Amino acid sequence: MNTHAVRFTDASLTDGQNAVWSGAMSTPMRLDVIRRLDGAGLTAIEVSSPALFTQCLARGENPWQFIEAAREQCPQTVFRTTINLMTGHGKHGTDILSTDVATHWLKEFAAHGVQQVIVMDPLIAIARLAPVLQAARRLELSAIAALPFVEDAIYSDAWYGEQARALVMAGAARVMLRDESGLLTPDRVATLIPALKAALGDTPLDLHTRCHTALGPMVVLEALRLGVDGIDTALPSLANGASLPSITNLVRALSLIDIATNGLDMSVVRSANAVADDIAEREGFPRAECWVFDLAPYAHQLPGELAADLMRSLPDTGRNRHLNAFAVECDRIRRDMGTPPMVEPFATPIAEQAHLHVAGMPRYAQLRPGIRRLVQGIYGSLPGVVNAELQCRVGTFEVCKPATMEALRENTPGATDLARLTAHVSGFNIKNLPHPLPPAQLRYQTLSPFETLARGLLERLPHYASLRVKGPDMEIVYQQLEG
Numbered sequence: 001m002n003t004h005a006v007r008f009t010d011a012s013l014t015d016g017q018n019a020v021w022s023g024a025m026s027t028p029m030r031l032d033v034i035r036r037l038d039g040a041g042l043t044a045i046e047v048s049s050p051a052l053f054t055q056c057l058a059r060g061e062n063p064w065q066f067i068e069a070a071r072e073q074c075p076q077t078v079f080r081t082t083i084n085l086m087t088g089h090g091k092h093g094t095d096i097l098s099t100d101v102a103t104h105w106l107k108e109f110a111a112h113g114v115q116q117v118i119v120m121d122p123l124i125a126i127a128r129l130a131p132v133l134q135a136a137r138r139l140e141l142s143a144i145a146a147l148p149f150v151e152d153a154i155y156s157d158a159w160y161g162e163q164a165r166a167l168v169m170a171g172a173a174r175v176m177l178r179d180e181s182g183l184l185t186p187d188r189v190a191t192l193i194p195a196l197k198a199a200l201g202d203t204p205l206d207l208h209t210r211c212h213t214a215l216g217p218m219v220v221l222e223a224l225r226l227g228v229d230g231i232d233t234a235l236p237s238l239a240n241g242a243s244l245p246s247i248t249n250l251v252r253a254l255s256l257i258d259i260a261t262n263g264l265d266m267s268v269v270r271s272a273n274a275v276a277d278d279i280a281e282r283e284g285f286p287r288a289e290c291w292v293f294d295l296a297p298y299a300h301q302l303p304g305e306l307a308a309d310l311m312r313s314l315p316d317t318g319r320n321r322h323l324n325a326f327a328v329e330c331d332r333i334r335r336d337m338g339t340p341p342m343v344e345p346f347a348t349p350i351a352e353q354a355h356l357h358v359a360g361m362p363r364y365a366q367l368r369p370g371i372r373r374l375v376q377g378i379y380g381s382l383p384g385v386v387n388a389e390l391q392c393r394v395g396t397f398e399v400c401k402p403a404t405m406e407a408l409r410e411n412t413p414g415a416t417d418l419a420r421l422t423a424h425v426s427g428f429n430i431k432n433l434p435h436p437l438p439p440a441q442l443r444y445q446t447l448s449p450f451e452t453l454a455r456g457l458l459e460r461l462p463h464y465a466s467l468r469v470k471g472p473d474m475e476i477v478y479q480q481l482e483g
Contacts, residue, residue, distance in 0.1 A: 006254070006261055007043035007206070007230035008247060009080060012276070014049040016238030019210070019304040021285045022312075023055040027066045029279050031073070033235075036272035038074035041263035043230065044116055045074075048081040048109070050344075051305070053426045064112060064418070071113035080116035081109050082146075085128050086379060088345020088370060089427035095345070095378055096128070097425065098402035103135040105421055110139045118176060120146035122343050124163050125380050126170050133171035144206065145172035147196075148341040149179040151298055154383055157192050161199035174204045174230070179219075180303035180343055182212030182242070186222045193226040206230035210242055210304050212297040214290060217245045217253065224259055235269065237276035240290045242308035248273070299327035301334070301342035306351055322358050329354040336390060337374045338382030345370060345379075364390060 013034060017025035037045060047067055056063035067079065083105060085097050097105070106117060117136050121129050129145065136143035145167040147160065164175050177196065184192075196205055207228045209216050220231055232244050239246035247269060251261050280287060291311070302310060310326075330342075333350050340346040349370025357363050367390075373379070375390045408420045412430045423430040458478070467478040 005263075006224060006259065007204075008261070008264065009044040009046060009206075009230060009232050010037060010040075010042050010234065010247065011046040011208075011232045011244055012234040012238040014046045014052050014082070015232075015304055016234035016243045018049075018051055019241060019243035019308045020238045020288050021280070022309070023051065023305070024283070024285060025279075026059065027056065027061050027069075029283075030066055031069055032279070033272050033275050034070050034077075035073045036275050037268065038077050039265065040268040040272070041265050042077070044078040044080040046080045046082065046232075047114065048079075050082065050084050050087070050425070053422065057422070057426050057428055063422070064108075067109075067112045067114065078116060079114045080118065080144075081114050082118040082120065083132075083425075084344065085119070085121045085125075085132065086123075086345050087425065087427060088348070094403065094424060094427065095373065096402045098404050099128075099131040099135070100404045100406075101402065101408070101421065101424065102132045104405055104417065105425060106132070106136050106139055106141060108418060108421060110141055114141070116142040116144060118144045118146050118178075119172075120148070120178070120343075122148055122341050122346060123380055123382065124148075124167070126166050128380075129167070130170035133167075137171055137173065142173050143171060144174045144176050145170070146176050146178045148343050149177055149181075149184060149209075150339075150341045151181075151183040151301060152339060154339060157195040160192060161195045164196050164199040164205075168200060168203050172203070174206055175200060176206040176208055176230075178343075179207070179209040181297060181301045181307070182210030182216055182304075183298060183301060184209050184219045185213075185215055186218055189219055189222045189226065193223055193228060197227055204229040206232070208232040209244070210307075211240045211245060212242055212291060212294075212307055214293045216240075217249060220245050220250060221253055221257065224254070225257070235273040235276050237273050237280060237288055240288050242291075242304045242311070243288065296323055296327040299324075300330035300351070300354075301347075302330070302351060303343055303347050306347055310351070326354055326358045329357050333357075333371070335384065336387035337371065338386040339384030340374065340379075340382055346374065349374065367394070 013025065013030045017023060034045060034047070047070055048063065053063045056066070071079070083102065085102060087094055087097065089095065109117060119129060119132050119136065124147070133143045133145060147163055147167065167175050175196070177192075193205070205228050207220065207223050207230070209219050211217070224231065231250070233239070233247035233250060234244040236246045236248050248266065251264060251266060254261055279285065297307065330350055333353050334340065334342065337346070337350065342350065349368040352368045353371050356366065372394050375386055375394050376396060377386070403424065405417070408424055409417070412420050415430055420430060465480050469476045
């Protein structure tokens, strides 16, 4: 029997809803779910991520208000967040977060009741990571360093072991093998996990994987058998496909192979999942689906939400037959870019460029802005060799110094530091960000089918002179009146 205690962290409200519901989960919806998850015995719940901040601001919500309200309702639950030191916004001084800005960002999370932080630098640049990891520890945040997984010959088990040791030396309290593209297999785990465990010594190792190839649950079970300490999971309604493995399925499977899951209250988990199910039913959100095994993800290596968007768009655009061509083109472009890991801010521009080529544009006739920045080297040294012809074409770029808090204050007089940070990290112009940050309606409205229909019609009414719906014992008529 495996004797170490398995740590389960729920990422339904961040990566799960990103992959399954395309990021449509509002603040009231998340609050309805998290209040039911409190008391489930989870090690932590992930309450924030860079993508979630952007989604909230785009909806006119205050992303901090959710964390504050969740903390009030779940006083004993450990909260986790993710920060990425590369933003990819493409604006002067904002592609990379300075240590100063990242430290202030961490201070805000600590002040809002977050206890764990995953710090990610996709290129694992220790000079950037070390001061931020150390700042997190000074703020008494549990500092988890992300180790992005890439399926490529240059990323060997020995290479990963070296990177893991470097992250611990840089100040990581834990290291997370982060497989956002769901590429791990049981065979690879069988050699990689022991190599990482040997490199880390007493430092705990966590695993974040997805289910693109349907192998995610099997990978998790093998990883736990080999001594991985922590696993990211999602509620069944927000699991599988491009999302994380379902916690209920994992717990059931672990009981069959005699691995203990001490402290989990699955009745609480089922209650939270029922709420998520109800939200999906009322809002018309898609149901979570398992994907069948396919080799295409090993070529395109798209992370969660990008892979989900791709699979949703294929039937609509009639491009099913182009999937393999698109996957191969993603791989070709990534190699031309110096073989970066397929995570943000690299994955989106590579996918956009591949779509252009597959649609018929001559290769690199136009360059997506993110591709241009990659070739120019503004993110730093890449693992592979950048295409010499492209590099000659776009030239090199003198890396802008990341903006400091002092520079942000000079450029945004009158704004609060919290508003400055939120806009800067999320890629919003501070002038377009409501000040103070907008309040959110914190209670999710559970509407009847009639009310849901009426609301939908009202949203469409401006586009029509009149709308009329008739059914059994019901008739709704909306008429635009002149003047």
